[in-house]
Amino acid sequence: MTVTKGHHQSSHTDPATPVRDAAPAESVIRPVGYVWAIARISLGWTFLWAFLDKVFGWGFSTPANRAWIAGGSPTTGFLKGTGENALGGFFGGLAGQAWVDGLFMIGLLGIGVALILGAGIRIAAIAGGLLLILMWAASLPLETNPFLDEHIIYAIVLAGLALSGAGDVLGIGAWWGRTSLVRRLPILK
Template sequence: MTTTSHRQQHLPAPVMEPDGDRRPIITTAAGRAMAVLRIAYGLTFLWAFFDKLFGFGYATKSGKAWIDGADVTAGFLKGSSGPMKGFYQSLAGDWWVTPLFMVALAGLGLALTLGIGLRVAAVGGVLLYLMMWSANLPPTTNPVLDDHILGAVTVVVLALVAAGNVWGFGKWWSSLDFVRKYPWLR
């Protein structure tokens, strides 16, 4: 083996820390893997947004899309189960629920795909994932973990490792004056 095969390439990735931003080192491969994970999660949110907006026939049937005037959250909310069933069913049909849900899908999708505002996206993603999880309790395949809990954990990890700095606009976003003034926007 050559000496270059023993060297690891490193990539700086700021981490959210209570005492300020420090710059730990992660490998280039780890940074790229996190970028792929970030983009993949972002695209799942964007796909959900566009499918519900236009009704491509996957989760949202053609003619039942938001653009057709349909309430794309009502079916899910009416089908809620478990201890939070009454709360979620009471939201079905409220004028503000679908627009807020659609803005959340688009915002999370754009933030994750572009690698900007990952701290805000993490908070919003955790709220959305936990609400969708709690709308259908108990989970049917695993009594504790399901894809919603794993998604919530993932968006937090992506924010903590500043995954938007690799193959994204995270560094540029962090350099903007208003983001420097309000670091929670990173």
């Protein structure tokens, strides 16, 4: 931040730093920080809710008798439904495998919690983007658009969250970023 004769010029060049305007006595977060924070928390809840519904079978997407705690497979419904798709043979073969179920559920939980808390957003964005791209690939060819669907849009939003420092607003990202662990391994921010 450069201050010249009462004028504030932002020298904000690090995309991983939250967008702020600094006044001489205080730091004010611009409204865009709140928009990214709300997007972060909303997308985090989307991932966390998918995890909870698949674990407990609360009947929204997963009936109780197909819940993970009841012995159901959280990946079978979606992946078995890809059989007729371009990559359906590959993805259908992954359906119901314990290691796939475990990775999928750990991913949903970790991504959801990281986004809601605002810590570990870079890792969450990478893992979430990969998960979403795989789900998009399993759906090819798309029914309503030649190449674009919500999986790609969410992956783009995750990238924006990671690059904007969205965990610092309405989250613990600023504190998390000052820990010695994150200072040594910035990818954990």
